[in-house]
Amino acid sequence: MSLYDEKLTELSWTKPCGGNTGDQTSGDGNEESCVEFALVPGSAGTVVLRDSKNHSAGELRFTAAEIRAFVADRSAEYGIS
Numbered sequence: 001m002s003l004y005d006e007k008l009t010e011l012s013w014t015k016p017c018g019g020n021t022g023d024q025t026s027g028d029g030n031e032e033s034c035v036e037f038a039l040v041p042g043s044a045g046t047v048v049l050r051d052s053k054n055h056s057a058g059e060l061r062f063t064a065a066e067i068r069a070f071v072a073d074r075s076a077e078y079g080i081s
Contacts, residue, residue: 003061011038
């Protein structure tokens with residue numbers, strides 16, 4: 001079964017970032033760009049990501065192992081332990 005097979009309707013979304021400081025604007029004068037994430041209830045750590053400003057753009061779903069690998073890779077690249 002694919003991570004995308006299940007319809008997710010009741011997720012608790014978290015917006016962990018506060019924005020950026022560049023010239024990247026959405027046209028409305030708000031320079032903040034961010035993602036939101038939610039843990040899938042009853043899963044073994046499945047995480048869903050989406051654009052915080054454009055929910056209709058879709059979502060990305062990751063298993064717990066995929067998220068751990070991503071965080072470990074990014075942390076190693078930026079020297080974060």
